[in-house]
Amino acid sequence: MSDSAAEGFPNLRLVAHPLVQHKLAVLRDKTTPPIAFRQLLRELGLLLGYEITRDLPLERRPIETPIAEMQAPHLAGEITIVSILRAGLGLAEGIRELMPMAREGHIGVFRDPKSKQPQEYYVKLPEDPGRALLIDPMLATGGSAAHAIDVLIARGVPASEIRFLCLVAAPEGVSRLAEAHPEVPIVAGALDSHLDSHAYIVPGLGDAGDRLFGTL
Numbered sequence: 596m597s598d599s600a601a602e603g604f605p606n607l608r609l610v611a612h613p614l615v616q617h618k619l620a621v622l623r624d625k626t627t628p629p630i631a632f633r634q635l636l637r638e639l640g641l642l643l644g645y646e647i648t649r650d651l652p653l654e655r656r657p658i659e660t661p662i663a664e665m666q667a668p669h670l671a672g673e674i675t676i677v678s679i680l681r682a683g684l685g686l687a688e689g690i691r692e693l694m695p696m697a698r699e700g701h702i703g704v705f706r707d708p709k710s711k712q713p714q715e716y717y718v719k720l721p722e723d724p725g726r727a728l729l730i731d732p733m734l735a736t737g738g739s740a741a742h743a744i745d746v747l748i749a750r751g752v753p754a755s756e757i758r759f760l761c762l763v764a765a766p767e768g769v770s771r772l773a774e775a776h777p778e779v780p781i782v783a784g785a786l787d788s789h790l791d792s793h794a795y796i797v798p799g800l801g802d803a804g805d806r807l808f809g810t811l
């Protein structure tokens with residue numbers, strides 16, 4: 596299987612790598628305890644981090660190897676890893692390992708259980724975030740991600756410089772982001788079937804934040 600754009604969702608790129616699919620299967624399993632859940636989220640961050648950073652621009656800068664001078668490609672400009680709290684923290688760990696030079700921001704939102712609307716409780720971002728890698732394992736209704744993208748745009752990040760990484764996406768959330776923020780590409784491990792009556796992803800993996808932090 597190769598990575599692909601999902602049919603009908605031009606804003607979504609699915610990563611079909613066998614390691615991603617295997618780790619995602621273990622993560623979904625309801626018997627996987629928080630300690631393994633945490634470890635898997637980090638590992639999936641490492642693997643999917645490769646995909647979400649695939650098209651970051653490079654600039655050549657002079658260096659000297661032990662043998663010769665050269666113009667070597669380096670990442671250009673500032674990059675900020677932005678976790679959507681809480682569950683984004685687990686996935687962002689892997690991204691941080693890949694890019695220890697990146698700055699980090701946090702956007703705290705929880706979904707109101709009745710209205711399913713995102714409730715913002717915390718925002719901390721660098722003054723000038725540059726490009727933003729927005730991280731949250733779950734894209735359900737899309738409300739939380741759409742809100743976080745609004746926050747980034749209000750802080751001066753152009754939509755064209757935002758990329759969204761998740762593990763499991765519902766069609767409803769992908770469509771919502773396509774409508775609200777068509778310029779923001781989504782990288783995901785899986786596109787699931789639908790949302791249930793509580794707006795949980797089916798088959799999904801349950802409540803990612805609760806499973807990560809053992810607050811079930």
Ligand code: PRP
Nearest residue numbers: 680681682705706735736737738739804
């Ligand atoms: C989960 C998840 C996303 C959001 C997705 O967070 O991590 O942020 O729900 O749902 P949506 O696409 O319908 O907005 P939750 O609200 O459970 O908060 P938590 O991470 O603090 O548990």
Ligand code: URA
Nearest residue numbers: 735795796801802803
């Ligand atoms: N948030 C989660 O953590 N899981 C879902 O399935 C939906 C929202």
